[in-house]
Amino acid sequence: MKRKWTPYADLVITNAKIYTVDLTIPEIQNGNYDFTIIQNGFVAVKDGKIIGVGEGLDKSFIGEETIVNDVKGKTVIPGLMDSHMHAMFAAMDLANVPLKDCTSLDQMVSLLKERASSVASDKWIKGTAFNELQFTDGKKPTKEILDSISTTNPIFVKRTCCHVIVANSKALELAGVTKNSPNPDGGIIGHDANGELDGWLYENSAMDLIEKVFPPLSEDELVSSIEQIGKYMNSVGLTSVIDCNMTWDCMRSYLEALKQNKLTYRDNMMFYLDKAVGDIPYHLNRIYEMACVTGFGNDMLKMNGIKVTLDGIPATGTAYMRKNYMHMPETRGYTTITPEEMTQVCEYAAKYNWQVGVHTIGDACMDVCLEAFEKGGLVKDNLKNRNYLIHAVFPHEDMLPKFKKMNVPVTLQPTIMGTMGEESLLDEVNKELNQPAGWYFKNGIICGGSTDFPVVDCNPFVGMSKAVTRLHLDGKVHGAEHRISAKQALIMWTMNSAYFSNDEEKLGSIEVGKLADLVVIDQPILEIDGEKIADTKVLETYLSGKKVYEKK
Template identity: 30%
Template sequence: MKADSVFINGEVVTVDQNNRVVEAVAIKENRIIAVGSNKEVEEYRTDETVVIDLGGKALLPGFIDAHLHLTIYGTNLLGVSCVAPHIQSLQDIFADLRKKAQETPKGQWVRAWGFNETKLKENRFPTKEELDEISTDHPIVVIRTCNHTSIANSKALEIANFSESTPDPDGGIIERNQSGNLTGKLLENAHMQLFKYASYSKEELRKGMKLASDEFIQAGITSVHDAGAYGDGSQTLQIMQQAIKSNEINVRVYAIIGSLTNSHDFVHKMVEAGPITGLGDDWFKIGPAKLFTDGSSVGPTIATRQPYSHAQDDYGIIYYSQDELNRILGEAHKKGFQITAHAQGDRAIEMLLNCIEKALLEHPRIDHRHRIEHAGIASRDLQERMKKLGVVAIPNPVFMFANGDRYLEFYGERVKVMYPARDYADRGIIAAFGSDAPVSFLDPLLGIHAAVNRRSWKGQAVGENQCIDIMEAIRAYTWNGAYASFEEKSKGSIEVGKLADLVVLNDSILHVDKTKIKDVKVELTMVDGEVLYDPTYLLTSNNKKRKKHIKL
């Protein structure tokens, strides 16, 4: 068998069972056909083989992000960005919202995303009245970076049927001032319910998905576990499948069956429909059934067993009772689904573990790989139960970089067991890393950096006892992600017979100063044997006279 392309002279981090580091890889069509030394791979070359000389740079399996929101990430790019470099104050956001409103037909939604009051000079949320000054002809919503809180103007509240007499939904708060008037701030399930009305058109959803896919490829991400979006989950899945078939989405998708709006309805609909986890192909597969159990770690609204360190009477928000959780996810387990839930606080994690334990007792299943999304405050008694039950954890180490300073304020010493990668590795609990983008930074290398260093963006140590080494962090972003979706036999490592999903970095990843990992960049991304990202255009150029031997 002769290769279509080979990579030579590299730091090839295979992430195989022995964590081998070799020099070269050969690719035929969409599969890896040889892995080893330059000499071993040489025999697969012909005059027609494209030879990529890595020059000592790192070649890794394509990154697998085990928890992000593809649709939300993409549709955000259609709105006003609160994380753009010029945004320093509320007035900057208001100016962009005003411009967007002028470009938008009356009655249509104007949305801003990525809002973080702590990064603005005013250090506060906008008010409903300030948004009304921008426009009362347009419904306006400003979505906090956590995607669990928003501020809406009067028009948006009217469309959503939120008034002073509207009761708070279960698991949510429609904030009111001391006079009982709506402030426009919506928390948790109230925020989620707004998006029954602030939904996007099919055309916008599809456009956003393509934009998201393009950015994922540039970040070296070749597979994603999509954790759901707002609105009708069935429609989102249908559009996603169509976009994949038409090559608008070029990453592989493991579709978690969950919606940010009434997730139990979507889970029930899918359980009744018949398809179960694993249905699909290498590009699109049905993933686990998922609920939301609690809130945002930086809200903070997560459900904790002890009160927040800064608010002694606050234990967070719970979406479902134990009986409801057991019933909804228990039925999904019975029908053959992998099950999971957004569970950040230790109280929420405990409830989900109770649910999994009961489901397995009533309907035993080998190799279920039930998951916990985030598993934020995973104290050691909970870790013991995860290990015993065979649960896969999906932590987000990048949160420690993005939010670590706030976590110290909110949770105190509990940061020592937040997203505890070291404990997971030592206990033999498989943990697959996710970014939760757009809630936090997409870049897998920043996630790896955060797991290795455990410092906030301000440089403050946040639970350094949970630091892991670089190879462990790479595995958590590759093979472990494949394991979490039952796909470790086809991807997640560089081994003969596996899919040719690969990423080239601009440096050695194993020998770079660990404090500089976040500065390493993606130089090339290959999916299914095809180079999809190559900023130098050495390999993706249409120039048919290009050289067969290319030095990166």
Template identity: 30%
Template sequence: MIPSTPFFRTARRLLAGAALACAFVRPIALDAQVREPADLVLLNGNVYTADAAHPRAQAVAVREGRIVLVGSTREARALVGEGTEVIDLEGRTLIPGMMDSHGHLPGLGSALRIVDLVGTRSYDEVIERVRARAAEVPAGQWIRGRGWDQNEWGDTRFPHHAALSEAVPDHPVVLTRVDGHAIFVNARAMELAGITDDTPDPEGGRIVRDPDTGEAIGVFVDRAMGLVNRVVPAESRDEVHEGILLAQRELNRYGLTAMADAGVGRDVIDLYEEMAERGEWTIRNYVMVRPADLDHYFALGPRDNIGGDHMLSVRSIKVSVDGALGSRGAALLEDYSDEPGNRGLVMVPPERLLPIARAALQHGFQLNVHAIGDRGNRLVLDVFEQALAENPVADHRFRIEHAQILHRHDLPRFAELGVIPSMQAIHQASDMYWAENRLGWTRLQGAYAWQSLLQSGVIIPGGSDFPVESPDPLLSFHAAVSRQDAHNWPTGGWFPEQRMTREQALYHLTIWGAQAAFMEDRIGSITPGKLADLVVLSQDIMVVPAEEILDTKVEMTFVGGRLVYDRAAEGERPRTDG
């Protein structure tokens, strides 16, 4: 049973109302203020509100950053005064500002400034991109890159550093895998890190070795990454700040108005708070703190409105218990089908996770735990169950981040415990090419099982895990409703019975994300009284054929009624398939 709390009663209502009505509904407004002129009116639109009680409208009026009316164009015109900005949508679609419920803002900022390896189709292409950067910087300077994925190459084995070391001998090189759970380095980097073939694997990590010689090939998985990363010079504070400003601008271009920042250190959060005081945020950031900083943030308590305007919240925790499927670090109950003897990695065992869960409940913090494999997910559910039995907090909203591979016995436990599966539809589109090789057919029945989870009675907030994937939420929307990649493969979709309806996919990227971040009273739907986070689209993603969804352009993005992106003025962001 879903716990009978205000949150889960609301979740039931939203799930029941997810089939949006096509008829326009009675206009709704903040009655006390409805006769005062608005600051902004958007009219003649095709409005999807993500509000189950009033799903459709033609126009929206905004005053002082908040929505004051949702209804017909005639009703909205009555709020036009001398100083009102009026935007004629001319039939274009208006939806709530979209939320990425699992991303990494500093990581995206860094990725925009280093060697981009996303989309490389061979090891040789990686080498050429790194060689080109090496020609631009002095010998001895570290070269960083991100985005390689050996599963996209002809040879899907992990690469050996020899060719990279020969091509770039004088610069230490560290290249992060697309999922962020492995790095690939050259000989110079290993030398500076003091790593030899005899260096042991750290707890929760793996140094990938040649199976015949035992030689370290240059790939380090999960906790083993720290053996190298500890000697990589950290970005300066100014560089981090520059990257964050670039990254949030990128997110606004894609129609994102809010995000959950999945695991940030105290130094970066301090910078975030300064940015909030200076009014630099153009995206609402729901921050998850790291376990090392818990005493500091527990002393401050949960904070929902740092700096005002509800742009920055710090009230949740991020822990990772296993690795990623692509690098075979996800913790499985049985061996990997394509690597017998390997069941992945548990980085935080139950005896370390349980005290964190207990403390989170005691201090009123949400706990969000990365778990991808079926063993990882079971471990987390078991810990949550024990912690909640000891301290049955009603509205905890604990989350499992990713929840990709679930044993059938664990699927109903999310609803039973009130645990939210925070999932990234785009991961399914990226992983489906090789997932069966990793897992075998039987385990795929519980992989990326969105509809099974929804039918059990939970909500699924959506994200991209950027910069692991493109932050473009329309890629996620397309994957959610089609179970296909950006090229509309495979025909009919991959395990199509698990795809979402259009309405569920809209909620996935709007109101469910807001609920999963305790923000449903402020954002997530176009509802009077809520903050005016709005996105104008070039076409109706709720009705166009699935193969045409990715032709959609984000025309305008508003945060609190303020225009933060205008395609007509700035030009569109080219779409990639991630």
């Protein structure tokens, strides 16, 4: 039996310090970060939306059935939003061997051996998130190292960046990869000094040679994984994400999770222009044929745009830079598709009303993408389509005219400064410039907060802390002039991130009329030392006024 409608709130949160983030996007671009802070206030929620917010307590919102939650002076913030991640990938990785905490090759091998000893001799073994840059022994995995674990189990491990995998002989055999196999378009098959396979496969088209023969999860398994990863993301305050590199199976599984009421975060799906699946003419035809374009869906699940991976990462020399690398002086990286192809994608996106988000780590790659945005006809429609750069970690002053002309936003991942260890591979200029949130704020460019999860942990408070302190993995502060305030950091994961999913009128702040995505945290993050922001604990998370997480 349905509950009778009443004029009272369903939920009232009281006795709260409230960081409203009640700013507009133009205000933020013009340098106004002074949102309203309510020292002792309330938030009233009805039918999933905020119907009241203010100082003290307005008892007129409270009826017999209203849930009243006294948070006893704790801080309430808007539901947090990650503007670039791979939630589905993280969900799928739950069944794999976690390697992110390994500090040596031996430790990594030990974990893989442990898994091999517990499964059948022909079962696939996948490890995730290794990072040889944090190995204290200076070693890195190879085909031979993985062969020493098993020659009958196909084994492969994915680097933390998700741009490289290393496979053993059995996995390479099943994938049909030999030392004479040609490099796939946009990727590289690694070889040692003698021309033999070393097991390393760079970028998606090469990695997919292995991953396409890896046994896929069933739809039921994917739905279960979505439910599990949602519980974790809610526990760190996330209520909305932009989820990249979606396959058809992933999209269908998300729809099924929504039908089964197992989706506890708003998922904005990015259709992936994957070179492993087809060439650019093939993808242009897909863009033309797809009816579910940007904005199709509802507040819980919708199509957000097209994701393009235009270059790689600095650690492997695949990010496309203006200058050659110090650790790989023979190269400055490359783009996975040509500038002309990138322009074609932008032309089709503009014609058929798609938003485009492009992975651009190298500064030369940023040049290519900004040029493609301009040539591809995205200038006049950019305020609507909001085409943006993902990562964009090495901007230069000569790029500003294009950023300004086209109103191009960027989504950064400050957590990476404290986990990847790439500063040792960068020249002094780029070492100081890396992940410059302050540069973007100073120049009025919308800068979203994100993590690239599972590349690094999706906890937004760690990212906020790194953006405020710029403390890197080497224990040093690089680029102190690009620090931002705690207010700006909170804006990155709220209003600014809402902009990337065209949701700033619905989400990103605590204001009447907006969806009631709310997070109760244990400390006032605007009033504490920047490093301590990372220690923030979420006490409760609400999605449309419904509690989806409570700390036990």
